[in-house]
Amino acid sequence: MPRRTPGRAPITSPAAATVFELVMTQGPVSRVEIARRTGLSSAAVTKAARPFIEAGYLTEMTSGRTGPGAGRPASPLAIRPDREYFVGIKITGDDLIGVVTDLRADVRCSYHHTLGDHEVDHVVAAVAELVTRLLDAGDYRGRTHCLGVALSGDVDRESGQVRYSPFLGWRGVPLAELLEDATGLTTTLENDVKALTVAEQWFGDGVGASSFAVVTVGAGIGSALVVNGGLVSGAYGVAGEIGHVPISPAGPACHCGGTGCVEAIASTGAIIDRARATTGEPELTMEQAVHRARGGDPKLREVFATAGNAIGLGLAALVNLFGPERVVVSGEGLETFDLFEEQIRTTFAAQAFGSARRCVLVLRPQPFEQWARGAAAVAVRSLFTTGQP
Amino acid sequence: MPRRTPGRAPITSPAAATVFELVMTQGPVSRVEIARRTGLSSAAVTKAARPFIEAGYLTEMTSGRTGPGAGRPASPLAIRPDREYFVGIKITGDDLIGVVTDLRADVRCSYHHTLGDHEVDHVVAAVAELVTRLLDAGDYRGRTHCLGVALSGDVDRESGQVRYSPFLGWRGVPLAELLEDATGLTTTLENDVKALTVAEQWFGDGVGASSFAVVTVGAGIGSALVVNGGLVSGAYGVAGEIGHVPISPAGPACHCGGTGCVEAIASTGAIIDRARATTGEPELTMEQAVHRARGGDPKLREVFATAGNAIGLGLAALVNLFGPERVVVSGEGLETFDLFEEQIRTTFAAQAFGSARRCVLVLRPQPFEQWARGAAAVAVRSLFTTGQP
DNA sequence: ATGTGTTAATTAACTTCGTCAAGAATTTAA
């Protein structure tokens, strides 16, 4: 059962949620258009929209152009982004990244904070301090009530618990509650990749797609899937583990116990290992490897191509099984995506089956704040939905 | 938009559908229990159930045992399987398999029919004849109004069209309409693997699982996935192509254009090819290969083990990405599953990630009629749902 | 400028679905 009800937002019915979500994601839209797209009657749209307008979340744009032809001009509904602000924080093993966003999840302000200690109390205090710093950076205090927190690992959003976090070494920590006490903000916890996916679904490349996937490449390789508008969670809590899809029986052993997993070939660590082995330079750093590969070093280019190939195969597996409309590939590892992109696309095109090939592959390096923005997006959504995944 | 409304069944509201589905799948249940499990009020259950009872689809079991303790004894609701019958037909390239089932999708009667010609008219006539034969085999005529048809390929259930069937060489055939005219029965068309999955979801091992998968092994290797209670269809019509998940970059070329696909290693055709190559006997048949493998021939056992390994890797990919509660592996290829099973399970266990390993693997050879039963199950469902996938 | 047609939004009456609370039915236990 849910831990708490954030409350204030005028979500009273499914229709209200639908209407608001549509305006939030599809920019300004007239009521008639909303009715058409959602299948509701236009009367229902009028009713659903009113409380949002009265509460200041939506406005009518009594604006200019109506389009050609006769008839009463529409007054499209638009979101008022500065009606409320949200704090999003991503916790990694090394530091905290925090942002303040508006209702559209646009970042207004961001800070980093290095994390010395993994003790729960210490992290909670550090987050609280970061929140204070963020809120004081602008005129955000009075209009901010929600905090979103993202971290990698096994997280239960419903109960606000961190069930298991390998990076922090935590088990069964009721983090949401602790942070609520420490900050006074209604707090929502979510797995980091899922949070990123929510951000993408509502405010990014997932808008309008009923099914899509987000894949992150970096120290680990993970993904989250949206099918029929809902996040796939896995019956046993595990899903989207594209990093552990086996693609090469003769490949290297993976830390998960398997063989030839995508992650064992294309994670940052695996790439460095291979680069060192191929060149015979045990001290080689990632920066050097990237630099020399860009300079044309054939051995190192081959290393990156191998990684790109592995990712492409993993994507093909995902797409052949799911048939998503779009896939966004992102993460720290994509900062060097000039070294990957061609190979990923080539391999994917060769292995995707039939019409699944039409799935759009968006490759995009991810600024660090995106993770924190994902956390904020989860907070935004928590205000405007009624408990769904 | 839907082509037609089957109608007669008293599905008036979402609650009605929910209640009926629960009774259908979870055997006799008392109203209170239904209310508890669905989250409806017990008053709503009473109201929803009444029309079904009046129409003869459900009965009250004023039966014996109530369980211990005081209180008014429950009168559990049960389905009346013989209230209505359904015809299910599976069309392959070579023949038709037809069954009559009751409301529970239990097979009452079945026939085969060899298909000489792939001409549309000829197939329609053959199906109509088979339907007549099936209905005349028992007292089914007056109580049968729905026909379900399953075939492999790209099928649009909504419009009742066969968009593309490689086996039959059809494109854009409005088969449902043609069959409706020829048989007088309300006809539902569905892809064969999806149909099998529906049968499993409502009447088999998928009952009660919110997410699960069905994998079929045979001439081809396919699968269908159910997530959050809904079938995954793929944005471009392709999904569940586990047969074309790449698992071995050094493996054989696949007819799809890819390399090392599961199907290129573990389909019936691929197994025979390998068996012939390994033994150096170009005339070797599947029967002989199976016989000698069972007898202990190490080379042939190895061939089957390789196939089992490929299937296990494909399953691991599927499970790591989806995290289903259960997977049912089935199909003609599984008739020899004594040769596969161990290897499938071993490989799967080695490659499944974390808790995903807890996913239950059900290996089960599939009698031929199961395909036709799937078709019938789709027909049953078409009567009792309101247009969902 | 002024009616006329056209599209957008609102309003009002009604339908439908389901909840709630009270009570009827039917058993066990004292």
Place this chain on the structure above:
DNA sequence: TTAAATTCTTGACGAAGTTAATTAACACAT
């Protein structure tokens, strides 16, 4: 026989959305 427990039914009520009619705001032609 009465009390307690439990299931099922009933009817009043309320929430959410629909349809149909009305009002609003414009473009355009005369």
